[in-house]
Amino acid sequence: xxxxxxxxxxxxxxxxxxxxxxxxxxxxxxxxxxxxxxxxxxxxxxxxxxxxxxxxxxxxxxxxxxxxxxxxxxxxxxxxxxxxxxxxxxxxxxxxxxxxxxxxxxxxxxxxxxxxxxxxxxxxxxxxxxxxxxxxxxxxxxxxxxxxxxxxxxxxxxxxxxxxxxxxxxxxxxxxxxxxxxxxxxxxxxxxxxxxxxxxxxxxxxxxxxxxxxxxxxxxxxxxxxxxxxxxxxxxxxxxxxxxxxxxxxxxxxxxxxxxxxxxxxxxxxxxx
DNA sequence: CACGACTCCTGCTGGC
DNA sequence: TGCCAGCAGGAGTCGT
Numbered sequence: 333x334x335x336x337x338x339x340x341x342x343x344x345x346x347x348x349x350x351x352x353x354x355x356x357x358x359x360x361x362x363x364x365x366x367x368x369x370x371x372x373x374x375x376x377x378x379x380x381x382x383x384x385x386x387x388x389x390x391x392x393x394x395x396x397x398x399x400x401x402x403x404x405x406x407x408x409x410x411x412x413x414x415x416x417x418x419x420x421x422x423x424x425x426x427x428x429x430x431x432x433x434x435x436x437x438x439x440x441x442x443x444x445x446x447x448x449x450x451x452x453x454x455x456x457x458x459x460x461x462x463x464x465x466x467x468x469x470x471x472x473x474x475x476x477x478x479x480x481x482x483x484x485x486x487x488x489x490x491x492x493x494x495x496x497x498x499x500x501x502x503x504x505x506x507x508x509x510x511x512x513x514x515x516x517x518x519x520x521x522x523x524x525x526x527x528x529x530x531x532x533x534x535x536x537x538x539x540x541x542x543x544x545x546x547x548x549x550x551x552x553x554x555x556x557x558x559x560x561x562x563x564x565x566x567x568x569x570x571x572x573x574x575x576x577x578x579x580x581x582x583x584x585x586x587x588x589x590x591x592x593x594x595x596x597x598x599x600x601x602x603x604x605x
Numbered sequence: 606c607a608c609g610a611c612t613c614c615t616g617c618t619g620g621c
Numbered sequence: 622t623g624c625c626a627g628c629a630g631g632a633g634t635c636g637t
Contacts, residue, residue, distance in 0.1 A: 333630045366613070366633085390631075407631050408615075423615080441614045443631060461633085488608065497632080504630055553630070554617085573630095593609070596628085 333556050334405045336469065336502025337545035337566065339390045342411050345559035347385040349413045349433050350394065354381050359427035361420070365439060366406065369426070370448035377401065377428075389465050389501030393456050394428075399449055400456035401428075406443030412436050413559045435559070466499040469538050474500055476532030483523035483531075490526060490534075491519035492593050503538060506551055506573045509598045511537045513572045518604045519597045520590070544569065572598040 386393040394401040426437040467473040482499045494508045514537035550564030576589035585602035
């Protein structure tokens with residue numbers, strides 16, 4: 333479900349309820365998700381204060397003085413802020429209980445994760461899952477030049493390279509297709525055959541699309557909503573994703589759907605060369 | 606290292 | 622209407 337915009341919308345939604353608040357307890361209703369829940373999570377964070385809620389790629393980082401709770405929503409994870417009395421529903425696997433509210437993680441497919449990183453092992457960014465991530469697409473380091481420089485030895489299709497997260501993070505299946513459409517680049521083009529000028533266009537497209545998606549509250553294609561239950565509206569701004577067989581909104585050509593690395597890609601063969 | 610296939614899991618949809 | 626194959630917004634792991 334969530335790509336960078338949805339995770340950022342989630343972060344902004346939960347942060348006001350978590351910042352500076354004390355954890356009263358946790359509820360765990362499964363062994364774990366993709367990986368087991370941290371050993372003695374309650375003992376680790378009960379009575380501790382959440383100092384900040386940050387994001388790195390699609391990972392949410394709940395920072396404490398003595399470590400960081402790392403939360404990933406996987407494909408189907410969803411966080412909500414609820415009253416303490418909220419009834420438990422199917423797939424409600426984890427609650428972070430505060431004094432007057434709780435943050436609940438619901439994740440039907442259980443591809444998500446809740447992990448703990450001790451402060452003593454360095455910043456959360458040094459965690460094994462975070463240490464080799466690419467740059468933030470909305471940060472100052474990201475640019476067309478960076479994309480160009482880091483793709484000289486990448487023969488894979490540009491769509492796959494974007495999805496890999498090793499050069500730039502947070503660009504998932506929807507926004508990869510949308511960004512390549514806006515930049516006029518065919519998703520099957522080998523990354524090392526794209527020049528600097530086109531990468532400048534792509535970087536600009538990625539920034540612009542992610543920024544717009546965040547402002548619109550993300551994409552609600554099936555079930556996404558922010559932690560207060562509000563849906564996103566970016567799906568109304570899609571040019572190609574999930575529009576196979578429909579006319580291109582720019583040229584009228586029929587939108588194509590192909591498979592790349594077991595994932596669907598959508599594009600306009602006329603607008604994207 | 607780069608690359609591609611496979612894998613985890615539940616739920617929904619589309620074709621019969 | 623029921624059944625079931627196939628696909629869904631992610632990404633770690635393994636073999637080459």
